[in-house]
Each structure stands twice: as structure tokens, then as C-alpha cells.
Amino acid sequence: MENDAQLIRRILSGDDDAFNTLVQRHQRGVHALAWRKVSDFHYAEEITQDTFLQAYKKLSTLKNPNQFAGWLYVIANRLCINWLQRHKPAMQSLEDTPMEEIEESSYAHYTSKQREAEDTEHRYEIVQKLLSKLPESERTVMTLHYLGEMTAKEISKFLGVSVNTITNRLWRARKRLREDQELLVQEVLGGAQFPANLTENIMRQVADLKPTPPPVAKPLLPWGALGVATLLVTMLLGATNQYLARFQKPYSFEAVAEPTVEIVDTAILLDIDAKPDLRNQVGRPASTDKNIEAGLQAAETPLVSDTQRNSLGPATLQWTRKADMPTSRTGFATSVVNGKVFVIGGNIQLKRDEFGDISTSTVEMYDPKTDTWERKSDMPTARSGVSVSVVDGKIYAIGGSKTKTIQVPRGSSFESEELATVEMYDPVTDTWTQKADMPTPKKTMTCVVNGKIYAIGGWLTTNEKPHLGTVEVYDPGTNTWAKAQSMNCARCSAAIGVVNGEIYAIGGLGSHPIQDQSDLYLSNVEVFNPKTNQWQEKTEMPAPKALHTASVIDGKIYVIGGYFKKDSEFKKLSTIEIYDPATDRWTQASVMPIGKWGHKTEVIDGQIYIFGGGPVTSVQVYDPR
Template sequence: MEKENDVQLIHRILSGDDAAFDLLVKKYEKGVHALTWRKIGDFHYAEEITQDAFLQAYKRLSTLKNPQQFAGWLYVIANRLCIDWVRKQKPAMQSLENTPMEKIEEVSYRDYVSEQERIRSAERRHESVKKLLEKLPESERTVVTLYYLGEMTTKEISKFLGVSVKTIGSRLRRARERLKQKEDLFVQEFLGGVQLSASLRPNIMRQVADLKPTPPPPVRPLLPWAAFGTAAILMLLMLGASNRYLTRFQKPYSFEAASEPTIKIMDTDIVLDTDAKPALRNQIGQTARFGKSTTAGLQISQTVSTPNASKDSLKPAATQWMPDANLREAVREALNLEPDAALTQADMLQLTNFAQGRRRGISDISGLERATNLRVLSIHGNSIGDLTPLANLTKLRYLNLGGCRITDVSPLANLASLETLDLFANDITDITPLANLINLRELRILSNPILDYTPLLDLPKIEDMDWQNTCAVPKPAVPFRERIASRTFPSIFGAWSEIVNLSIPSEARLEGHVIAELAHYDLYFCCPMFGLSWAKTPKGWKLAGDVERAHQMHNELLSQNPSSLLLMPIGYFTERSDAYPLDFPGWLRDTQGRPRVNMEINFQDIPEGEIVDFCLDFTRPEVQDIVVQKAVATARSGIYDGIMLGHWNEVPRLDNHRTIEEEHLARDVILQRIRAEVGDDFLIMVSADWEEIPRWAPYVNGAFMALRLYRMREEGYAREDIRRIEDLLKWGESNYRDPQINGLEGWGIRTQPPDSPENLRWMRLFTTMSLIHTDGYALYNVGDSHSNYWYPFWDADLGQPVGEKSQLYQNSEGLFIREFTNGWTIYNRSGNEQKIRLPERASGVVSRITGVNHTLSDLDGEIYLK
């Protein structure tokens, strides 16, 4: 029925009813605009091309022999106009003849900054949608754009693209599968919220009123039968002889084909007998000349379009010293020269402000080395790579090279007059050459894989540096509060080390942290992961590296364990000896002024090149600043949920170099400054071990209780130790701020295997103590470096707690019980074996006994699943 409607409308239009064309425009305007916007990337120019497409369709409507193919025919017209625009589009020029060059520089730079501020927010959303759509193949990306932005049904898209409805549905479904649900909704919301200008259709119809469709070709009389028969015989003979050549060109045209036969235009010296006129961008209201073919169906132009085929591109002298035609075109615009005017080296000396080269498809900037008076240069959005022609442009003060696929910035080393430099979104790893830019005030180097920022530390005039885009990366979709509240128990955490009994290939550990291993833990803390590292910048300490890759790995971790939390350990009283220079004022020093080593060895006894831990004097502002900077950078990373500060208890850490009160005051300052910077939506855990820390409890969300007892390394914990641990757990639950993340770590008997009966019993006791007295996390380590064995006991699914904490079983001293959605957990420190009767049948995870009656040994714990 839709095809009949199009046919009827076309017949009405050809009969002089322009109102019918208004209905066609209304029907297809969003789809045509969606297509053109996706192809050229500019919303407003896409509206112009949409108008041109409809005007050309109106003028040539009589040449469409099969009106049922109108949608596909309109698609071809719009697509051809997009290709022409990309090749030939010329930004509007403003005459610079009567304007002082200094004024041009000032206005250009001011306009640029104003424009960047105005569109920054919109660009972030555009880039987000662009990156999401870039996940899709071309065919799926087109369908998604037409479906959401064009508001077309699958049937309409099918007719528009000339592809079956089933194929369109499959592409749309695959695209949604590639995009996660929330990404698909974001794309739908963004594209669906874009509105065409209300004047688009009225503008088209105003111009249609002044046009008349090209009349259909006249019907010619039939040839006499004799002549017709003779011609038919000759045609058959010719077709038979040349059929193998003709079939090659008689294949149907397809926009979905992987490739089509093309004619390659070579940039070489030729001689023409006729003048070649440059092809200008078709403006609204201008008439595009199409071929005169009267064949049925789609009309293809007989004019061969040669990109950049101006007179200049055919002159040898014009291409020798500036071979890139797109650059030559942009330079002429900057100098207000005619498109076919000869470009001389003297002209280049007149160039002081060049911003016309942005996003022009320039790949070679050879020739710019002759523009030695350049002060403002903006050529971002091109694929340049080699910056050698800029090496001697020493008058440059403003330079924008964003998104140019640059890897080497060494040609910029001599541009000492530069005040503003934009290098965002390149592939730069080494920024050492920028150390010479002593007048640089503004530097933008975000989205580059830079690891070492130290070359920038001594730039004397730097005021503003946009160095990493970690702040712009969204935090995980599920806030950490929900991840904490929704997790199931037992809930296990990890501290620095690996799981010793997991079978993971050694090559899989090259990245340092294996996702499959981290996914076992609901909470984990370790130094920078996922390829990130700490880097010192003029703005302080930041997390550097491949941030996008780090977020991909973090998202993969959350997909495997949605409850996962990551904390960043930050050293405040010790640090690796290679972290700061030997003359760093924050090192704690011995009587001879040397950094104090955090172990029982002397400084002079350290082997050359060996990395050890030096003590930090955290009462000094320099050290406090570093701790706060690292905490803030962690919060802004979008990867970590908080930090962990080690050895945060009442024990003096500075070997009496400072009083205990000085130490405590310094810790107060650090916590207060961090909390003031990061707010409430950030987790802070401190290592308190065996101590209660009321002084700092209001600032922190929990304690890492590494309950090491050296005597128990061979014997195990005493009964009084267990009571002390119970009191410590209860105190923490009552005093730390919400949400709480207390972590209880028991230490195994190192003289026995991790899965010995004694270690298994202590592991069960510590796990069940954590389950009954807290909603926290448990760990039982088997080495001296927090490494742990993964126990099957931890794989039991208790669900979530429903019973109160710290309940005694039938008021029996030392026998504790707590109910969960899927069962109960019990531990016994009463001094005797205990008999237990549960409310309903349940199976012991260890005993494997199913029923209501169970028995539990002293100093042991068990989980019973319903």
C-alpha cells in the first residue's frame, strides 16, 4: 500500500499538484536528514543537503520511470550529494584584505576559545554517541541512525535502502545486541531528541513553487517493421559478440556492496586541451546538472567527477612544494585567493593566521614551512602524522594539532614562542621535546598514552593544563552503595596478593591482574591496576596510562562480579625508594641526613639498584599534599571506589622523630582534607589491625583488621584472642560511617599446608565470625604477604542476612548463630562440642549432613544451607 501511495503522489505531482510533493517531503525528510547527517557529520549542513536532495528529486521526477522506486532513488541522490559535499565543501570565507593581522589573530583566538566553551558539553554527548555507534559495522550503523533519528520503520528503511525488511530487522537486532541495553537507550534518547528545523519543509516548498519538473521525454514513433527487423538482427549479433564484457557492467548497483569498480585518479603531470572548472559545493537554490540519460530507473550522471580537479591540481609547479590539494585549497581560502589562482611562495609569507585547515582531510603539511610569519595555526582533525614542516615556524604562539594521529612531537622543540598548544586525542607517548617551550601557558594533552609527565614540571609559565580525561569518564553504572548492599554471603576480600591455588596460565598474568581471579573477590585493594600508574604532573599526582583500556577491563570485572569493589592503597608513612628523588624533603632521615629505611638495615647496606621502602615524614605538608592528591585522583578515575590507608592505629610510626600527638594531628589533617575533597560518595578504609580507633572512626568506612599473632603462626589463636576479635568486630559495626566495609583477615598456620585440617578449621571459624558479627568481608591468608588459598567453603550461597548480628544460640555462651535467606551460619568457641537443632532441614556444607539436628566441634564454624 505504501508503494501505491508514493505512486499516486508522484502522479499528482506530475499533474501539477505541488501539495502532493509536500506530503512526500514530510514522509521522507527525517530519513534523508538522518542519512546525510551520519555521512557528513554536520547537522546544519545536512539540512541544506536534505533540501537540495528534495529539490533535485522534484526537478527530475519525470525521469523516474518506476515511481515505486522513489525511496531508493531519493537515497541515491542524497548519497551522491553527501559525497560531493565531503569532497568539495568550502567553509564560508571572510575577507581579510582590510583587517590588520594582529586583529585577526586576536579575534580568531577569542572566537575559538568562545566556541570551545559553548560546545564542550554538546561535544561530550556527541562523542559518546559517536563512540557507541562506532562499535557497529557500517550497515548496522546506518540502520540505527535511520531508525532512531530518521524515525523510520523497518519497512520504510527497507524501501529506502533497497534491502529486505527481514535484513533490516536482523541488522537492528544485532546492533542492539552489540550495544548494551543502557547504551542503546542512550543512543535512542539522544538521536530521538534531535529535531529538524521547523523551516526545512516550508523552505523546500517555497523553492518548489518557482520550479517545474523536467517534462518527460517525448514518445517517439515506432520504426518501420523492415528497419526494425534489420536493426534487431544486428543488435543480437553485437550482443552475442560482446556479452562477456557487457555483463560486467550490467550488475545492479548496490550501496551495501563491499566494493564497486572505481577509476583511480592519479596526481600526475598531464596536458589538457580544455579548461577544467573547479566543482563548487551545491548551495540551496542552485541547480545541479545531471546527465541526460533517458533510461528507466535510477539516473546516473554522465559527468565524471574528479576530486580536487582544479587547474592548480594539474600544474606541476603547484604540487611540488605543497603536494596536498586539500591544504592548498585551505591556504587559498585563508589568503582570499581565487580557487584556481596560482599559489606562490611569496603568498605564504603573508600568512599569519591559518584556521581554515581544520577537518579538511589534509594528510601532508609540506609547504607550511614557508609560512614563517605564522602566529596562529589550527589544523586539528586531520591525519597528519609528520610535523617536520612546523619545525622552524618560531613565531607561532597558538597551535592546535588535536586529533591528527601524531606520535612524534620532536619538531615542536624549537617553537619557544608558543603560548597555547593543543595536542588532544593523538598517540603521543614521549613529551620530552615540550620541555623547551618556556613560554607555554596553556597545554591540552588529554587522551594520549603518556606515562611520564616529568618533562613538564619545570615549565615556568604553565597556568592551565588539561592532561587526562579520567574525570570525564562515568563511574560504574551501579553505585558502590548498591553493590555493597546487594551482594551475597560469604563475602571475601583480597589484599595485594594472588590466589595461590587458582590454575591461571602464566602468560595471562602479564597484565599483573587477571580479571577471572579478581572476580572471586567482592573487595580488593592493590596498587594501580589495569595498566595504570602514578605520574607526577604540574597539577599534582595523577593516574596515567591507557584509561580507556583500564575502564574496559574494569567493566569486564563488574560483568563477572557485579558486587566488586576496588580500593587504592596509598602509602603515607612509607614509600618505595624510587618513588621520589633522594633529596625529596618528605623522607624521614637518620642522624646523617640519609633517608631512613623501613626495616632493620642501614642505608649504606642497601645493594646498588635494589628497591626498598623509605619512611615518610607525614607531618610535613609536602607528604600530606601527595596523599591528598592521590586520593582525589583515585576518586576521579571512575575505576576505584575508594582508598586504603595502611597502619592507621595508635602505634607511633616515626620512631620518636615526632611526638605521638604530632603524628595524630597529621593524620587528622590528612583524613579531613581527603573527606573534604571527595565528599561522602567515596570509601576510606584504614588498617587498624587489633585496635579500635575512635579518633578517626567518623571519617572512615571500615577497618582492615590484619590479625597477625606471631606465636599463633605455629599454634593458632587462643580463646581469649577470639573474644578480643569479637569485641573488635562489634565495635567497628557500631562506630564506622556507612556504608561499612570492615575486613577481617585471619592468619594461617604457616607450618602446615593451606588445606590442612587445622587451617581449614581456623578458616571456617574466621569466616563465620565475620558473617555473624558484621556485614563485612572475610579473608584467611596462608603466607607472609596476604596471599590466600581459595576454599570451597566460600562458594556456599547463603544469600543475604535476615537475622540479627551476634545472636547466641539458645543463650549458650560461646555459641553464635545468624540466619540468612538461604540458611544459617554458626560458630562455637564454648569449649565443648555442641548439639544444634535448626528450625528446618538443612545441609552442612562441610559435614554434608542433612536434617534439623547437627553437631559442631569447639573452635569451629559451619554453614547450613536450606
């Protein structure tokens, strides 16, 4: 097997496959270090990718290829420090988990394979609390060993210390922890699922990069000095031994004429209380039919960020980072009025062991010009899965569901009730007005054509077949509802786009033809002509997906992100696929820096703003130009 130095020589000769091998060899260690520093798996993926991309670009500057592992540590550590300096999120502190809870909890509680998502997050909190009892050097080694699956020798090369030192740190760390506590650390970190597509995503961006060429040496002497030196040498050559003896150190052309300054990165250990980002994913579990696999591109690419917090990837200038959303939530809606984005409703997360309503009525406004957020009047009805559309500068919030957590024998579950509620928001007066309810309560997808709002398909739990194909049309002028032709394929969690007055329904979740089977992930596309009241099939997407978005720029539909589940494997998608209605063809665009689902997108000045997703509070901007 080739060592790092041999691989690096191949890379610098233009062999990117060798870098693929380097990434696979070191990615677990870098990811483990990043998680240890920032306490968040999601952002640890981002930092891991950024580490390898920076290493690739600067590979030619590495003086000793045999020290690649330690050099990689320096890059990753610096990125973690930058991240910690930039991010001070409102996350639940580990100090909220008393040590008594750790001491009194039995290990058996943590070995159950059927725990809910909240329990999994809580286990990570407990492990973080246990690791926080250790000195920095020991907790880093424990994390690299169990999460990074690294041997003492590999950790030694990575951190630049002896194997004996690593072995002693592991021994001391284990001694500080009780046996059951160490087993918990080993189980949780060892069982963490490593992002399967990380190497693929890194190599996809590497394909667009070129390593920084080796620095070209400057002339050692200015031309004038060179002339003087030449004259001096001539005099020396013609001098007698008597004169030569007076020179203690004869002049050498190999001497360096100007001082050399070498900047060396060194590891800095910070004892910062990093806090885990607690997340809750709400939704009906679903898996795909085995026949739907072709064309799936499950890109789960971690976010890349720099010290200025404005560049999401060194491979492209297409992405920029904006101010995070103030409220962490899922199932929210967005709309644009006068260049400002309104984020409405959604679900929030309750504290552990709390039960009750999780739907929120919160409304926040984002101003792209100032990159700032402002709180607005709450929506009268708290709900998630609400769909919003804008007519004459007014925002219409339609349908959705009230969701609450309930206690069940094995933890907690979710209970939802779909709503027919319609409420109108006036941004000028910051007030809400009740409007006529939809004919059918549901979570739906809406769009506007010729001043009318079309509520297309959706989900109704109480139906025998909860996926809906119905189309209902609201006229704000008369405050009345009417029915239109149903879709050919009932669906929810689809993306809707409008081009030239026609409505495109793209992908989503549909009912399985066999009863009691899991939902189908759809790739089909159909278009509705309001003038003829007819639906027509179009070319399918390259891959099936749900909870993606559609944004229209210059008559083309940008389908962004989403998710897909196959054989119990959940895949967040980072793909951006472009559909051209004029040619009925799909093309692949740049990928997002990180896979997203359940996010929302809005177009402002030819750029696509991407809000949340996953759930995440981040806001990114994609410039297709």
C-alpha cells in the first residue's frame, strides 16, 4: 500500500485518484476531530470537506509529504477555531444535564435500539458531558479513537506526538471514566453513522479545482548586485593566496541573498464549551419501493465556510452565506413581498420530556439588502406545513396542520390534525385577517396564476388514501373557492413551479398501489393549463425525491435538494436539476454545499435564497449566473 508521500507525488503529477485514496484514509480522523471541536455532526461534515479542499489546493506548499497527517490536523483545527469564533448559536447547554443524571442512569437504558430521535440526541449530549470531564488532550484522543476509528499509531501521526503518549492518554481517559461510562462513549461514538457520500462529494468539488502551483523562486540577487558580485569574484580569482587567506568564508553562489521567513501553522487547543445543536425531524416515516432506484444522485455534500462567513465553497463563487434565521423550525413557509422574505409558521422543538403543541405562529421578515431579520405579528393560527402565496402584495397562509408531541410507552410520538384555515397578512399594516376556509382541510402546495391561488394536491391523514390529487382554486377578489381538474397522480411533499401561466407539479410522495406498503417517491412531472383545465405528463426528473423546492429563473425551473429513502437509508440530496419547459429536458447544475430537505427557496434579483432545511437555521444564496 502506498504511503502518503507517494500518493502526494502522484497527485501533484495530476492523478486525482490518489487524492481519493488520501481522503478515504484520513476522513474519519478529520471528521472526529471536527465533531470534538464543534459538537455538531452536521457542521463537522462541513469542516471535514473544507479541510480536504484546502489541503488539495495547497498540497504543493507542503514541504514534507511524510507529515501530511499532521498538516491536515493543523488545517482542520484552524477551521474549527474559525467556526467557533463565528458561531455562537442559541443551543441547549450541556450544563443543563446534571452529572447526577449520568451517574444514576443505567447503561441498559442506552442500549435500546428502538429509542426515539430525541433519545439519540440526548445520548450524544450525555457523551459530550462525559467527555467534558476529561482534559482536552484526553477527550480529543478518545474521540479520534472511537469516532474516528483510529489506532494509537494513526492518532500519533495525526497529532504529531509519540505513540506512547497517545496510549497513556487513552489509558488515563479510561481510568477517569467508570466502565459503564466508557462503554456508553464507545457505543455512541462507535455507532455514529459516517456520511456515506463524503468522499464522493469532496472529489466532485476537487474536479473543479487545481492545486496551487509550487512557488517560483525569486532571483537571489538583483541585477545590480549580481554585477558587483561578478566583479568581486573576478578580483578574487586573480588575487594571490596571501589575499585569499584574509577571507574567512569565501563567497558562494549557493548562499541565500535574502532572508527566508517560513510561517508554520501550529495546533492551538481551546477549552471552549461547544453546545450541540438539538434537532427534531417531524414527519411520517416512509420508504421507497425497490423498483424506484434509477438515476438517484444522493449528494450529501457538507457545507464549506471561510473566516469571513460569506463563502460556502472554494470550488465555486456561486454560493454565499447570509444571516441565520432567528428561529429554528421545520415545516415553515416563505414568501416574498417588495423584495423582503417572510418566514411563517412551522414546528419548533420542545425540551426533552416535554409534551404538547409544537406548531408555531411566529413570523419573521428577512431583508436581503441589510442581511437582517425582524420579528412581525404572529399568525393567528399556529401551524406547520402551511403553504403561502402572494396576491396584490398580501400573503395568504393556507392549510397546514396543528402538531403536538404525545407520550407513548416507548417514548414520544407526533399527532397532527390538518386544517382548512386561510388567513391573509398585510405587510404594510402588519395585521392578519381571516378568510374563507378551503373546502378540504389539508397540507397542500399553492401557487398563483392570473391573481388566483391554486391549492394542488397535498395530505389528509383521515383519508383512506391520504395523498391527494385534488385541485382547489381560491379567488381573493371574491373570497370564494372553486374546483379544478385533479392531477393524474395524487401526491404530497412535491415542488410546484409556474412558467408562462402553466403549473408544473414535480416529484413528491405518492400512494403505493399495494395497500399497507410504504409511500412511493415520485420522479414524474405533470403540467396544468388553467385555460384548458387539463393536466399533461412531461419528462420525468432524473431522480425521485420529496420535500424539494422549485424556483423559476428565466423560464427555467431549478429543482433543489430533497430527500430519498431506500432500504431504511435516508439520503439528503444536494442536487440542483434544471428543467426547461421549452425543450422538455432536464440538465444537472452545480450541487449545493450540503444536502437539504424541507427547506424553502425564493428568487430575488436573479439569485435563489435557500432557507433552512434538515432542520437548519442557515440561509444560503445560489447565483446561477
